[in-house]
Amino acid sequence: MTENKKRVVVAMSGGVDSSLAAALLVEQGYDVTGVMMRLWSEVSKGVASANKCCSLDAVDDARRVADQLGIPFYLINVEQPFKQRVVDFTIDRYLAGETPNPCVQCNRHIRFDYLYNYALSLGADFLATGHYARVRAAGESNRYSVIGDRSSEDSHQSSDSIDRSSIVGSGESGSPITDHRLLLTGVDAAKDQSYVLHVLTQEKLARVLFPVGEFAKPEVRRMAAERGLVVASRHDSQDLCFLADSDYRRFLRDWSPEGSIEPGPMVDSAGKVVGQHAGLPFYTVGQRKGLGITAPEPLFVLRLEPADNRLVVGPAGELGRSQLVARDVNWIAGQPPAPVFRAQVKIRYKATPAPASVAVESDGEVAVKFDAPLRDITPGQAAVFYDGDVCLGGGLIQ
Numbered sequence: 001m002t003e004n005k006k007r008v009v010v011a012m013s014g015g016v017d018s019s020l021a022a023a024l025l026v027e028q029g030y031d032v033t034g035v036m037m038r039l040w041s042e043v044s045k046g047v048a049s050a051n052k053c054c055s056l057d058a059v060d061d062a063r064r065v066a067d068q069l070g071i072p073f074y075l076i077n078v079e080q081p082f083k084q085r086v087v088d089f090t091i092d093r094y095l096a097g098e099t100p101n102p103c104v105q106c107n108r109h110i111r112f113d114y115l116y117n118y119a120l121s122l123g124a125d126f127l128a129t130g131h132y133a134r135v136r137a138a139g140e141s142n143r144y145s146v147i148g149d150r151s152s153e154d155s156h157q158s159s160d161s162i163d164r165s166s167i168v169g170s171g172e173s174g175s176p177i178t179d180h181r182l183l184l185t186g187v188d189a190a191k192d193q194s195y196v197l198h199v200l201t202q203e204k205l206a207r208v209l210f211p212v213g214e215f216a217k218p219e220v221r222r223m224a225a226e227r228g229l230v231v232a233s234r235h236d237s238q239d240l241c242f243l244a245d246s247d248y249r250r251f252l253r254d255w256s257p258e259g260s261i262e263p264g265p266m267v268d269s270a271g272k273v274v275g276q277h278a279g280l281p282f283y284t285v286g287q288r289k290g291l292g293i294t295a296p297e298p299l300f301v302l303r304l305e306p307a308d309n310r311l312v313v314g315p316a317g318e319l320g321r322s323q324l325v326a327r328d329v330n331w332i333a334g335q336p337p338a339p340v341f342r343a344q345v346k347i348r349y350k351a352t353p354a355p356a357s358v359a360v361e362s363d364g365e366v367a368v369k370f371d372a373p374l375r376d377i378t379p380g381q382a383a384v385f386y387d388g389d390v391c392l393g394g395g396l397i398q
Contacts, residue, residue, distance in 0.1 A: 005031035008126045008209065009119035011111060012065070012073070014058030017130030019231045020064040020224045022143040025128060026069050031375050034066040034073040037115060039106075040242040054241075068229065085109035085169040087242060087255070087325040094281035095260050096253055096304035099194065100378025101349065102240055107259045108199040116204060128209035132186030132217075133194045133391075135205055137179065181205035183332050183391040188216040194219055195349050198384045199259035199330050226334065239374060252281050264309035269302060269318055277311040280304050286319060286376035304379075320373030326366045326383040329395030334359045337392060345370070345378055347397065353386055366395055 010022040010035040025032050038054045059075060066073035086106045093100035111129065119127040140354050183200060200208070212220050218397040222233035243251055252261065261279035268274055275293040277283060282290075287301040291313060299313045324347070345352035345368055356370040368383060377397060384394030 005029060005333070006126065007031045007033070007122075007124045009033050009035050009115075009122060009124040011115055011127065012062040012155045013054075014061035014065075014231060014234070015082050015130065015235055015236065016221060016224050017132075017212050019062070019130075019229050020220050020227075021130045021209075022071065023069055023224070023227050024030065024211045026071065029190050030126075032071045033071070033124070034062060034071055035115065035118065036062045036075050037078040037082075037110070038075060039078055039110070039359065040087070041079060051163060059353070064230050075125050076118065078110060080108070081114055082110055091252065091256055095256060095306070095382050096380075097280055097304035100380045102242075103196045103349075104199060104361070104382050107196055112204050112208070114202060114240060116207070120207075126207050126209050127300040128352065129210060130212055131197060131210050132188055132191040132194045132213050133197050133210045134184040134186060134213040135210060136182045136184055137210065138182055167248060179206075184213075184388075185391065186210075186213040186387045192221050194386075194391040195346055195380070195382065195384050195394075198391055200331070200332060200381065202332070202334055202385075203302055205251060205332070216349075249282050252279075257258045264311065266291070266311045266313055268316045269312060274299075274313065280306055280309060283311055285378040292314050293387070300375075316375070319375045320371045321377045322373045324368050324377050324383060325398045326368065326395035327398050329366050329393060330362060331393040332391060333393075336366075337387070343392065344388075346382075346384045347374060348387065351376075358385060365398075 005212070005260075007023050008030045010018060010025065010032055012018045013036065022032055022034055023288075025262050036054065036059060038059075040054070059299060063073050063075075075373045086102050086109065089105050090100050090102045112127070116127050154327050177225065178224075183194055183197060183203060183205060215223070221232055221390055236395040261281055263278055264280070265273050266277045276294070283301050283304060285301055285303060288298055291299060291301070293299065293313075297315050300316060300319050302312045302314045302318055304311060310317060336358075343358050344357060345358070346353045354370050354372070354374060356368050359367045366383070379397050380382045381397050382394045385392040
C-alpha cells in the first residue's frame with residue numbers, strides 16, 4: 001500500500017459484485033488490496049466436498065480479477081473463527097427450535113469484525129464489500145451526502161415518520177451531529193442487503209464502503225463486462241456458503257451432536273397427535289411442504305416446542321401473529337430514535353417491510369406490534385427496523 005492514497009481492503013469472493021467494487025475503487029484513485037477469506041472446508045463423514053463461498057474456482061476468479069486490476073491479493077484462513085461464531089451458532093439455534101440467519105452472524109463476527117480488524121492491521125482506511133447497501137453522512141440540513149462517492153445528490157426520499165435528528169443524534173445546540181452515518185437500503189430493492197447489515201455500528205460505518213449499492217444488478221453486470229472483468233457473467237450464489245450440496249438437513253445431521261435430533265410428535269393446536277416429525281431442526285414456522293401428513297385442509301407449521309420435542313401444526317387461519325419481541329438489538333445510531341416509534345419492520349431477508357409500532361423495553365428488548373398479522377414471524381430470524389430507506393437497526397426474534 002502506498003503512502004499518499006486512501007487505503008482500502010476489498011473483501012473479494014470471486015463474484016461480480018465484489019470484483020466491480022474493487023474496480024470502481026481503483027478507478028476512484030484508492031490504493032486497493034483484495035482479500036478473500038477461506039471460511040469453510042467441509043469434510044462430512046470422511047468425504048471431502050467443496051463449499052460454495054471459497055472454492056478453488058472462486059479463489060482463482062478473485063485472483064484473476066486482482067491481476068487484471070493490478071492490485072495485491074491475499075487469501076486468509078478464517079475457518080476456526082467462522083466455525084465457532086457462525087456454524088456452531090447456527091447448529092445451536094436450530095437445536096433450540098429457532099431458524100437462524102447465518103449471514104447476520106457472519107457479518108457481525110467475521111466480515112465486519114475479524115476481516116475489519118485485519119484490514120486495519122494492514123494500514124487500511126476503509127473496508128469495502130460488494131453488498132447492496134449505501135452509507136450516508138447526516139449533514140447539517142438533514143440531507144444525505146454519499147460516503148465514498150463523488151456525488152452528494154440523493155434521489156431517494158425517506159419517510160417523515162421519525163425526526164431525522166432523532167436518528168443521527170444531536171449536539172448541545174440541538175442541531176444534528178454531522179459525523180454520524182446512516183445505513184440506507186441499496187438502490188436495487190430486489191438485491192438490497194441492509195437487512196443482514198443491521199448489526200453495523202457507527203464505528204464500523206465510518207470505515208466501510210459499499211460501492212455497488214448505488215447501482216442495480218443489471219448495471220453491475222454491464223459495468224463489469226465493459227471493464228472486461230472475467231467474472232462479469234458469473235452466477236450469483238443462492239445457498240448458504242458452507243453448504244456443499246444445498247441440503248441443510250444433511251448438514252445438520254452430520255454436524256449436530258449425536259442424539260440431538262430425534263423424531264417426535266406432530267400435534268395440532270389442541271394437542272392432538274396428527275403425525276410424527278423427523279426432527280425439529282428440519283422445520284420452520286409457516287412451512288407447508290414436507291410435513292408428510294394428509295388433512296381436510298392444508299396444514300402449516302405454527303411453532304416448534306423443543307422442550308417437549310413437539311411440532312405444532314394447523315390451518316392457515318391459525319398462522320398469523322401480530323406481535324413479537326426482539327432481543328440482542330443493535331441500534332445503528334447507538335440508541336433508538338425514541339422509546340416508542342413507528343417503523344417498517346422486516347422479519348425475514350426477502351420479506352416485505354410491514355408497518356408496526358415499536359416499543360423499547362427497560363431491559364433493552366424491543367416489543368413490536370404490527371398493524372396486521374403476519375404469517376411467518378419466526379424465532380431466530382432478525383426483525384429489522386426501517387424509516388423509509390434508512391435502516392435503524394434490528395435484533396433477533398424470540
